[in-house]
Amino acid sequence: SEMPQPAALATGQTTVKKDYGAVKKAIEDILDVEGYDDGSYGPLLVRLAWHASGTFDKADGTGGSNGATMRFEPECSWGSNAGLDKARSILEPIKAKFPWISYADLWTLSGVVAVEGMGGPTIPWRPGRVDKPSGVHCPAGGRLPDASKGAQHIREVFSRMGFNDQEMVALSGAHTLGRCHTDRSGYVNPWTNAPTTFSNLYFQDLLNKKWTPKKWDGPLQYEDNTKTLMMLPTDMELIKDKKFRKYVELYAKNEEQFFSDFASAFSRLLELGVQFPAATVAV
Numbered sequence: 001s002e003m004p005q006p007a008a009l010a011t012g013q014t015t016v017k018k019d020y021g022a023v024k025k026a027i028e029d030i031l032d033v034e035g036y037d038d039g040s041y042g043p044l045l046v047r048l049a050w051h052a053s054g055t056f057d058k059a060d061g062t063g064g065s066n067g068a069t070m071r072f073e074p075e076c077s078w079g080s081n082a083g084l085d086k087a088r089s090i091l092e093p094i095k096a097k098f099p100w101i102s103y104a105d106l107w108t109l110s111g112v113v114a115v116e117g118m119g120g121p122t123i124p125w126r127p128g129r130v131d132k133p134s135g136v137h138c139p140a141g142g143r144l145p146d147a148s149k150g151a152q153h154i155r156e157v158f159s160r161m162g163f164n165d166q167e168m169v170a171l172s173g174a175h176t177l178g179r180c181h182t183d184r185s186g187y188v189n190p191w192t193n194a195p196t197t198f199s200n201l202y203f204q205d206l207l208n209k210k211w212t213p214k215k216w217d218g219p220l221q222y223e224d225n226t227k228t229l230m231m232l233p234t235d236m237e238l239i240k241d242k243k244f245r246k247y248v249e250l251y252a253k254n255e256e257q258f259f260s261d262f263a264s265a266f267s268r269l270l271e272l273g274v275q276f277p278a279a280t281v282a283v
């Protein structure tokens with residue numbers, strides 16, 4: 001008799017092929033939207049994939065994208081996750097159309113499709129994440145980075161996940177995308193003038209523009225001389241800290257290197273804590 005195929009799911013009489021290519025296409029189709037921010041949900045989906053994954057602690061294997069625990073309290077209400085309810089809700093129609101995909105796979109895949117759809121590198125991605133049934137599986141709070149802090153905090157948070165200095169800088173290059181929202185984080189404005197195009201512009205701007213503290217009632221952030229672009233205190237640490245700055249200079253000069261290093265680090269971020277069945281093929 002025939003062996004069951006790992007990529008097929010029996011549902012009553014019929015067998016559904018798990019067509020991840022079709023899911024990718026469905027995500028691509030919802031990226032561009034007039035009237036939302038800068039015309040794309042892409043940056044928001046990249047942030048969803050990152051916050052779903054960035055809770056990982058390599059010391060005990062807890063946290064990470066597996067489980068999609070951000071659906072539940074308390075994780076869905078963490079201040080650091082403000083605004084991501086929007087990201088999760090725009091993916092619901094896709095989950096309804098492809099019910100066999102786990103939320104955890106869908107959220108991480110949407111970050112990958114968003115980076116690729118905004119002109120970034122191809123990110124190796126494979127399925128295999130399994131959703132947890134309730135909020136008792138939420139990781140401990142306070143694991144995502146605090147934008148008001150310094151280099152030591154950045155290193156604590158990202159080395160807890162298992163990343164080195166170069167990978168921390170490469171991952172931070174995602175701030176070339178999107179913007180801050182006062183009603184989500186308290187900060188305001190985009191980092192770059194091209195927030196829906198994946199590029200190394202963030203690194204160039206960090207080095208080439210003059211960043212001064214913004215005079216306002218909000219939290220400390222930095223602005224350029226046009227007062228339209230921003231940097232967080234943690235972004236500024238990447239040029240203040242000599243070891244980080246070396247990689248900012250590298251990526252500002254060499255976009256190809258940035259794309260390649262970002263692809264590896266982002267792919268690994270999305271897989272932290274996930275146990276894949278043997279021989280899972282990338283799609």
Ligand code: HEM
Nearest residue numbers: 043044046050145146147171174178179180181184185234
């Ligand atoms: C947005 C902080 C690292 C991707 C934001 C926002 C803050 C923030 C405060 C604004 C949220 C809002 O108001 O909507 C930080 C800190 C980091 C960090 C402190 C590390 C020290 C990362 C990493 C990635 C990432 C590693 C991805 C690889 C994004 C994206 C946005 C964003 C794409 C824009 C979201 C949008 O436009 O809605 N981040 N972040 N960030 N972050 Fe980060």
